[in-house]
Amino acid sequence: MKQGELQSNLKKSILESSKIIQDSLRLVPQIEESIHVIIDCILKGNKVILFGNGGSAADAQHIAAELIGRFQINRPSYPAIALTTDSSIITSLSNDYSYDIVFSRQCESLVQRGDVVIGISTSGNSINVKKGIYAAKKKGAITIGLLGSKGGTIKKIVDIPIVINSSSTPRIQEAHRTIYHIICEVVEKNLVKERNV
Numbered sequence: 001m002k003q004g005e006l007q008s009n010l011k012k013s014i015l016e017s018s019k020i021i022q023d024s025l026r027l028v029p030q031i032e033e034s035i036h037v038i039i040d041c042i043l044k045g046n047k048v049i050l051f052g053n054g055g056s057a058a059d060a061q062h063i064a065a066e067l068i069g070r071f072q073i074n075r076p077s078y079p080a081i082a083l084t085t086d087s088s089i090i091t092s093l094s095n096d097y098s099y100d101i102v103f104s105r106q107c108e109s110l111v112q113r114g115d116v117v118i119g120i121s122t123s124g125n126s127i128n129v130k131k132g133i134y135a136a137k138k139k140g141a142i143t144i145g146l147l148g149s150k151g152g153t154i155k156k157i158v159d160i161p162i163v164i165n166s167s168s169t170p171r172i173q174e175a176h177r178t179i180y181h182i183i184c185e186v187v188e189k190n191l192v193k194e195r196n197v
Contacts (some may be wrong), residue, residue, distance in 0.1 A: 025042075042078050047081060048115070051103045053128070056129075056173070057082070060082040067187075070186045083110075104135035113139065119136075121152065123149050147175075
């Protein structure tokens, strides 16, 4: 590929990503609602539970790390669990039952009423994420979906759907990361400033 052609393609990708992120402005009400429920959850002594597949599994772990560690401010740790990190649990459930239940089975034992559960799916149709959301709702959790591709079937079952208007997995993930960084930043600032938590 010639240098001029390569640079043109690089610019195209950057502009495409920027456009999709800018389109996320329409999601401000859902982002704000998510921030409120996460703050309320933490103040009440509950936890945030997250899951997804592939790159979305990495995003689930990223969010949990921001909450447990810190985003930008030194402060107490906030309780968060990514259900994608225990290889023994994931492989045993997949082997003994089905990969479809790797998140729902964990939600059955770990989710408590008042927790916030975040399912991440770029297609909006991941079966194991959908089953995990159903299990979390049965336990009394508030559910958030970080989704793409018009939200799929998961959009209809979560309490707060945050749907990126794209069918491109990398572009969806880039927008997801922008959104959850904003959520982590605002949650942290509000808990530290207003409640000293």
